[in-house]
Amino acid sequence: MNLALTTGAVPLAAFALGVLGLCWLCAGPPRYVTRVVPLALMGALAGTVGLFVAAELLLSWWNASFPRYLYLYSAAGILAVLLVVPRWRLSRGVTARILTVLSTAAVLLGSASAANVAYGQYPTIQSLVERPGESSGEVPLRKAVPGQDTTPSTEANWTPPSDMPSEGGVYKVPIPESGSGYAAGPSLVYLPPAYLGTPHAQNLPVLLALHGQPGGPADWFAGGQLQQVMDDFAAQHHGLAPVVVIPDLSGGSNSNWSLCLDSKQGRGATYLAEDVPRWIQENLSAGLSGPRQWAAAGYSYGGTCALQLAVNFPETFPTFIDIAGENEPTIPGGMQSLLNTYFGGDAGAFAAQNALDVLKQQSFPDTAGIVVIGKDDGVYKGEGRQVYDAAQAAGMDIQLQELPGGHSWQVWKEGLAGNLDWLGHRLGILGP
Structure with missing residues (x-):
């Protein structure tokens, strides 16, 4: 089940079989090769150009x-689809068909394999077939009660119990709104081994992990291999790791995602900064010691959200990791469409929540963050540098990291995994 899909034999075999398949589809008698195949090639070229125009010039996919x-692989796929019927009609016998x-x-x-190699969405067979949160059962709640000991468990004071599991658990849970009115789908929650033992670690810190668009919470476990990343960290620290909550950012049935803003399209920012933390504190007894135990991290769309939360709610998220995020929220129709759709055309209402605008007006001496960019990321690399410069000018304790790779899980996964020690010190698990 851990057979690699992005490196080694599988992508090479998929490429080789694709080449052989295309050769078979293009082979035939002279009339077929000189007339049908060129027409199909012209159709594939036209389809690919149409895809480019629609995706990048008209709809901004x-x-x-x-x-x-x-696009070369897209052209090959279109060519294969265009040739399957004439090659079928040409074939004689069941075997040929x-x-x-x-x-x-x-x-x-x-x-499809080439696209998967480019983005690393499914690094293994297991990541392709498993459904995180559906095999761990009911989430073990630790209800907060008045007067309970809220001393955080850290490496300095925690002794693992004999029955502590070697792995954490992943659970699917609904986190309802409790004041924002925001509709959200189910969230995924990672609970580290120390949370699951008896006695259990208490008052662990919280990491809000934010996914990209398109996408959902499960992507952190497929391409990001979040459970393995957190289990590896916990194994090095006596089972201790942050409680990781991955909320659904899609807005439920709303076709317009909230952009982690409060707007006409829903109070997504308030849901993430107030409703979700309230549920975590009340039901998991985590993050009870205040802002020093809370962090937000996200990739792409989620990286933009992590920055938005850190800037607009520094009292909740004074620690953040922005992995290949934008310099401001965007939608395919452009800025004017965003203003019209989300703020009734009011540019000032948008600027009041837009991170780069807020960073120009306020200082953040108590906030620390890391901006991660991909060396080969043609768009987000430059925008990440703008975010870093603005955060530094606003007094944040900010780092800029450039990692090998483009806008893909090669960067997104390492952007979190490579900074867990920094996060552990920042959140108190590993000490100051």
Whole structure:
């Protein structure tokens, strides 16, 4: 189940089978090769150009961080689809027709494999098939009660019990709004081994992990391998790790995501900064000692959200990691469309919550953060540098890290995993 899908034999085999499949689909008698195949090539080229125009010029599905070579694989996939029927009609016998179908599937599989290698969304077979949060059962709640001891468990005062599991658990839970009115889908919660033992560690710190768009909480466990990353950290620190909560950022049934702002499209910022922390404190007895126990981290869209939370709610999230986030929230229609859709055209209402605008007006001497950028990230690299400069000018204790890779899990995963020790000291698990 841990067979690698982004390195080694599998992507090479997928590429080779795709090439062989395309060769089979293009092979045939002279009339087929000189007439049908060129027409299909022209159709594939037109389809690829249409995809580019629709995705990048009209609808803004993605940006310059999208690896351009993937359009070649898109063209191959379109070509295979266009050739499957004429190659089927040309084939004589069941075996040849089965080969035609299998060849088409091989080309499409090779194209999908190339995209997966580029982004690292599914690094292993296990990450492709597992559904995080559906095998751990009911989340073990630790209800906060008045007068309970809230001394945080740290490496200095914690002794693991004999029955402490070697791995943490992942649970799917609904975190309802409790004042924001914001609709959200189920969240995922990672509880470290020290939380699950008897006696259990108490008052652990909290990390809010924020996902990208499109996407959902499960992406942190597929491409980001969050459970393994946190279990590895816990294994080095007597089972201790932050409680990690991955809320749903999609806004439930709302087609317009909140952008982690309070707007006409929902009070997403208040949900993340007030409702979610309240639920965590009341039901997991975590993060009870105040802001020093709280951090937000996210990648891409989630990185932008982490910055928004740190700037607009520094009393809740004085620690953050912005991994390949934008310099401001955006939507495909552009800034004017955002202002109209979210703020009734009021640019001032947007600026009042936009991180870079707020950083120009306020200072943040008690906030610490890390801005992570990918060396080959054509768009977010430059925007991350702008965020770093603005945060530094506002007095934050800020770092800028450049990692190998583009806008992909190669950067996003390491952006969190490589900074867990810093986070552990910042949140108190490892001491000051």
